[in-house]
Amino acid sequence: MKKHIMLNILLWTILFPLTSSGYDGTGRTLNLLYTGNLDGELEPCGCSPKTDFGGLARLSGYISEKRNTLSPYLLIDAGNFSADDNPQGRLKTDALLKAFSIMKYDSVSLQKKEASFSDNLVSALVEKYKIPYVSNRHHSKLSITKNRNKFDVHISAYPGDHEKNQLNILLTDLPLSECKEMQGWDVIINSSGEILDEPFSLKNTIIVTGYPKGEKLGILTLTIDNKGKITGFRHRWQLLGNDIKEDQKVRQVLNDYDSQVAGLLKETERPLKETTYLGVAKCAKCHQSFIDTWEKTGHAKALLSLEKTGKSSDPECLICHTVGFGEDGGFYSVATTPDLANVQCEVCHGTGKDHLMDFYKPMTPVTESVCKRCHTKDKSPDFSYKDYLEKIKHW
Numbered sequence: 484m485k486k487h488i489m490l491n492i493l494l495w496t497i498l499f500p501l502t503s504s505g506y507d508g509t510g511r512t513l514n515l516l517y518t519g520n521l522d523g524e525l526e527p528c529g530c531s532p533k534t535d536f537g538g539l540a541r542l543s544g545y546i547s548e549k550r551n552t553l554s555p556y557l558l559i560d561a562g563n564f565s566a567d568d569n570p571q572g573r574l575k576t577d578a579l580l581k582a583f584s585i586m587k588y589d590s591v592s593l594q595k596k597e598a599s600f601s602d603n604l605v606s607a608l609v610e611k612y613k614i615p616y617v618s619n620r621h622h623s624k625l626s627i628t629k630n631r632n633k634f635d636v637h638i639s640a641y642p643g644d645h646e647k648n649q650l651n652i653l654l655t656d657l658p659l660s661e662c663k664e665m666q667g668w669d670v671i672i673n674s675s676g677e678i679l680d681e682p683f684s685l686k687n688t689i690i691v692t693g694y695p696k697g698e699k700l701g702i703l704t705l706t707i708d709n710k711g712k713i714t715g716f717r718h719r720w721q722l723l724g725n726d727i728k729e730d731q732k733v734r735q736v737l738n739d740y741d742s743q744v745a746g747l748l749k750e751t752e753r754p755l756k757e758t759t760y761l762g763v764a765k766c767a768k769c770h771q772s773f774i775d776t777w778e779k780t781g782h783a784k785a786l787l788s789l790e791k792t793g794k795s796s797d798p799e800c801l802i803c804h805t806v807g808f809g810e811d812g813g814f815y816s817v818a819t820t821p822d823l824a825n826v827q828c829e830v831c832h833g834t835g836k837d838h839l840m841d842f843y844k845p846m847t848p849v850t851e852s853v854c855k856r857c858h859t860k861d862k863s864p865d866f867s868y869k870d871y872l873e874k875i876k877h878w
């Protein structure tokens with residue numbers, strides 16, 4: 484019996500020299516705090532407590548508060564942190580990198596998303612904010628070496644670029660299937676958007692993935708011997724919930740971003756198209772009883788929710804919290820189209836213009852798919868058509 488157990492343990496140590504639990508080797512430790520595939524996410528929208536995780540102010544707050552227990556650490560982003568190349572996405576990417584510089588990221592990696600900007604905006608910004616970066620698209624900065632806890636750590640974005648006698652970390656968005664075939668890397672931090680709940684360890688390589696949109700911070704604790712070889716590791720996710728105190732410096736960056744976004748909605752650029760939406764005040768003339776019921780629902784206060792968080796001029800929020808934002812004759816801004824604020828009648832019933840010509844011509848039928856335009860999994864995880872319909876009943 485005893486022999487059997489001994490044999491088992493022996494087999495396990497031969498087959499799995501790196502184990503994530505119960506490792507009893509010696510050596511010093513180094514924490515890799517990593518993000519990847521943030522996809523321009525500055526902070527969660529707050530639409531539902533169930534999806535209220537992540538955000539750069541919390542990330543920075545967490546690291547500052549736990550600095551002593553986390554040290555020595557390297558803070559790394561594996562790439563695809565940028566938003567899209569449009570006016571709002573550019574402001575977002577700028578704010579994100581400003582926040583990275585406040586947090587003193589040790590390295591970021593420029594991947595597909597970063598390279599998609601027409602004018603190399605992202606490399607210009609990382610240089611402006613003096614953030615160390617690697618990229619396999621800019622040959623001058625393929626890799627960097629950081630010294631932490633007396634270890635030389637070689638960080639690169641190019642799969643063929645590992646060094647001898649250093650700890651080698653690859654930051655890449657190549658598919659996990661390809662990463663699993665690579666050799667020479669101690670750690671691969673992946674930003675392809677694929678998710679590994681636990682690290683994948685194979686031969687001498689540990690593979691982890693950034694958590695999409697930064698809902699969680701990855702913490703990989705390496706135990707390293709005197710020769711710089713990894714002898715064990717532990718891994719955990721730090722969930723970034725609203726219990727974490729925000730870093731005020733990063734909060735300021737996010738608030739500045741909100742003001743800049745508000746400036747994007749220039750009154751002079753409002754499309755002065757024919758009005759197709761009438762607004763609830765017009766419906767009230769003939770349907771007062773329905774309006775009384777509607778006013779008691781959250782739909783009637785949807786813009787207030789944005790005002791409370793300083794987001795009442797953010798197109799990315801207005802699209803679901805007003806009537807017809809982005810459409811001809813839809814909501815544009817509180818100043819120009821106050822009548823179309825909030826989630827009104829016409830969001831569900833269709834524009835009222837034709838209705839006034841002929842009251843008996845049926846309006847757009849309201850079905851579940853109408854609700855799901857806004858009540859998505861991410862924004863409204865508790866949505867159930869039956870229960871939610873009951874709550875807005877006005878008929």
Ligand code: HEC
Nearest residue numbers: 528529530788792794799800803856857858859862863864
């Ligand atoms: C895809 C549509 C959609 C977008 C985009 C959206 N929201 Fe929402 N939001 C909703 C829905 C639907 C709810 C109600 C969720 C529920 O109760 O199930 C909601 C609820 C909220 C609430 C909670 C209101 C309360 O007090 O209960 C806040 C705050 C909020 N949103 C803010 C924002 C902000 C800020 C943005 C932009 C960053 C945003 N939303 C973008 C659909 C959206």
Ligand code: HEC
Nearest residue numbers: 780781782784785788803804826830853854857871872874
């Ligand atoms: C244009 C986007 C949009 C559409 C379409 C939409 N909603 Fe909403 N809904 C919202 C937003 C935004 C909120 C959050 C309002 C707030 O800020 O509190 C919300 C909140 C709610 C709430 C919770 C608020 C309350 O009063 O308790 C219910 C229930 C709801 N919606 C039901 C529905 C149903 C049912 C449909 C389809 C028939 C629907 N919604 C269609 C955007 C929408």
Ligand code: HEC
Nearest residue numbers: 763766770773774777782826827828830831848849875878
């Ligand atoms: C979130 C979606 C939604 C909003 C907002 C909404 N309704 Fe409705 N409305 C419905 C649904 C669902 C029904 C019932 C199904 C149907 O008859 O199409 C309905 C039914 C009605 C009916 C028909 C009643 C009957 O007896 O057939 C009227 C009239 C009406 N709504 C008016 C309004 C007015 C006025 C507003 C704005 C104050 C409004 N609705 C806002 C979804 C909505």
Ligand code: HEC
Nearest residue numbers: 761762765766768769828829832835838842843844845846
């Ligand atoms: C001048 C009066 C008047 C105005 C303004 C008006 N309606 Fe109506 N509406 C009617 C009449 C009349 C009917 C048909 C009789 C009935 O069912 O009450 C009707 C029926 C409806 C119905 C149920 C029939 C269907 O096809 O689904 C909905 C929904 C509705 N109106 C929504 C609206 C909305 C939304 C607005 C504002 C954009 C609006 N109405 C503005 C008079 C009006």
